Amino acid sequence: MFGDRPDDGPVAVTRSASGTDVDFGVLTRQLLSALRSRGGSIRLGHEVTGLERTDGTWHVGVRDRETRVAYRLRAPYVFVGAGGGTLPLLQRAGVPEVRRYGAFPISGQFLRTARADLVAAHRGKVYGHAAPGAPSISVPHLDHRTVDGREHLFFGPFAAFSPRFLRSGRRTDLLRSVRSGNLPVLAASARDNRSLMAYLLRQVAQTSRGRLDALRTFVPDVRADDWELVTAGQRVQILKMSGGQGAMVGFGTEVVTSAAGSLGALLGASPGASTAAATMVDVLAASFPGRMAQWAPRLHEIAPSVASGERPDAAALLARARAARRVLGLDPAHDDRRKDLA
Ligand SMILES: Cc1cc2nc3c(=O)[nH]c(=O)nc-3n(C[C@H](O)[C@H](O)[C@H](O)COP(=O)(O)OP(=O)(O)OC[C@H]3O[C@@H](n4cnc5c(N)ncnc54)[C@H](O)[C@@H]3O)c2cc1C
Numbered sequence: 001m002f003g004d005r006p007d008d009g010p011v012a013v014t015r016s017a018s019g020t021d022v023d024f025g026v027l028t029r030q031l032l033s034a035l036r037s038r039g040g041s042i043r044l045g046h047e048v049t050g051l052e053r054t055d056g057t058w059h060v061g062v063r064d065r066e067t068r069v070a071y072r073l074r075a076p077y078v079f080v081g082a083g084g085g086t087l088p089l090l091q092r093a094g095v096p097e098v099r100r101y102g103a104f105p106i107s108g109q110f111l112r113t114a115r116a117d118l119v120a121a122h123r124g125k126v127y128g129h130a131a132p133g134a135p136s137i138s139v140p141h142l143d144h145r146t147v148d149g150r151e152h153l154f155f156g157p158f159a160a161f162s163p164r165f166l167r168s169g170r171r172t173d174l175l176r177s178v179r180s181g182n183l184p185v186l187a188a189s190a191r192d193n194r195s196l197m198a199y200l201l202r203q204v205a206q207t208s209r210g211r212l213d214a215l216r217t218f219v220p221d222v223r224a225d226d227w228e229l230v231t232a233g234q235r236v237q238i239l240k241m242s243g244g245q246g247a248m249v250g251f252g253t254e255v256v257t258s259a260a261g262s263l264g265a266l267l268g269a270s271p272g273a274s275t276a277a278a279t280m281v282d283v284l285a286a287s288f289p290g291r292m293a294q295w296a297p298r299l300h301e302i303a304p305s306v307a308s309g310e311r312p313d314a315a316a317l318l319a320r321a322r323a324a325r326r327v328l329g330l331d332p333a334h335d336d337r338r339k340d341l342a
Contacts, residue, residue, distance in 0.1 A: 001126065001142070004221040018321070019125055020330055021145055024273040051078065051093035053259055079283065080265035084165035084236035087267055088177060095258045099181035101267060102189060102239035104248070105165055105174060106200065110156035111215055111227040118219075118226065119144065119151045126218060133195030135237075135248065142218045155215045157232065159203040165236050182239075188246030189239040196248065238268035253279045257286045278306045 005011075032042055043062075049070065050061035060073045080086050084105065090098045113119070127141045143154045165173035178186060190197060208229065216222050238249040253275065254267040264287040266279065281299065285292055292299075305312050305320060312320065325331075 001122070001218060001220075006220070018325070018330075020328070021125075021143075022274070023147060025147075048080075048082070048089060051080075051089060051263075053093070053262075056262075058259075058262065076262060077287065078263050079287075080263065084169065084173070084234055084268070086265050087236070087238070088165065088173065090256070090258075090265060090267075091177065091179065095256070095263065095265075097256050097258045098265075098267070099179070100185055100241065101254070102182040102185040103165065103174075103177050103268065104186075104189070104237045104239060105162060105234050106237060107160045107162045107164075107234050108157040108232045109160050110154040110158070110230055110232050111211060112155075112230050113153050113226045113228070114150070115226045119153055122153055128218070131199060133199035135196060135199075138199075140214060140218070142215075154232075155218060155227075158206060158211055158214075158229075159200055160231070161200070161204050162234065164234060167231075167234050169234070185239050185241055185246055188241060189248065190246070192245040193248060236268050255279065255282050255286055261287045261289070263287075277303055281306050 002011075036042055043064075045065045047063045047065055048060060049063050052059045052061075056076075058075045058078045060075060060078065061070065062073060063070045080089060082089055084103070087098060087101060087103045122142065123144050125141060125143045127139050130136055130139045138157060138159065140156070141154075145152055145154055163171050163174040165177070170176075208224075211229070212222055212224055212227070215227070238254050239246060240249060240254070241247070249268060256265045256267055257263065258265075264283045266283070281303065284295070284299075288295075299306075305316075
């Protein structure tokens with residue numbers, strides 16, 4: 001980053017040596033295999049086609065995508081964690097709590113390189129500042145990432161537009177999500193988020209040269225041939241009225257419960273992978289308020305600060321971070337050292 005950088009002014013950097021990369025795909029597979037080994041049943045490649053509540057029971061329509069066989073399941077409690085698929089599913093089920101929510105999909109693209117010397121030279125994650133009007137999730141960053149054992153550098157995100165709610169969703173997803181109940185929210189969100197709209201239009205209109213220029217602020221000696229543009233996924237931003245204004249739920253996943261807590265759902269695709277554990281404690285508390293006291297000791301054991309809602313002081317936080325690093329097998333020599341380099 002600094003090798004060929006022209007000496008044209010001071011640069012301020014804060015460094016934390018204790019960061020790490022988490023491959024949430026691997027983590028998810030490990031959690032699912034732990035669940036399976038304890039007798040849980042996991043059906044991959046199955047699509048939930050409908051949800052209906054009759055006689056105090058949820059009836060879940062399911063289809064095996066491979067065999068196309070459809071069947072129904074009954075359940076006293078349902079948790080919907082379908083990313084961009086959650087809102088359409090709850091709308092079809094007529095869940096009243098989501099009537100006033102709108103959704104707007106933004107797809108995320110990154111520039112990626114596998115050039116060995118670049119990857120070897122940059123073993124960190126460097127975050128800049130969000131552009132004016134940009135949502136906080138759009139902070140540009142240059143990341144070293146290891147996915148399935150392969151090392152790459154990623155730079156982004158660049159916002160692009162696709163009307164789909166899932167990567168494999170339908171082009172009509174956005175249109176079909178518009179109902180009379182959420183039309184005012186969509187209109188108010190467009191009216192009250194002009195700088196965000198301007199940012200999105202600028203991003204969508206950005207040329208490959210513009211993207212390389214953005215990368216150049218991080219890597220001054222960029223060669224266009226080394227980098228390719230990849231689509232990383234769809235973020236479905238949830239829109240709601242807040243203080244009389246149309247607002248985008250940026251950070252903070254929207255937890256929705258319905259039918260006396262017999263349905264819990266996570267709306268949208270907030271920056272949730274790293275907040276998943278804390279969010280699930282919120283889901284438990286919202287769905288099973290009567291059982292939280294009984295579960296408290298075990299939850300406290302698993303996630304002390306999250307479960308108790310306490311705000312630990314600096315010393316307690318340091319001790320927790322050290323304990324987490326031990327559990328994760330990370331180098332203790334890098335414990336929480338922060339250096340101001342400039
Ligand atoms: C470009 C990009 C970069 C990101 N970077 C980060 C990051 O660095 N750190 C971080 O913490 N988070 C990051 N996130 C956010 C993170 O990926 C999401 O918050 C997280 O994946 C949400 O998890 P989820 O399980 O709620 O939904 P998802 O991961 O979207 O999973 C939902 C699943 O449900 C399935 N599904 C949908 N509808 C149905 C249906 N009807 N029946 C059956 N299955 C269905 C989908 O196929 C999907 O597999 C990023 C997101 C994007 C798009």
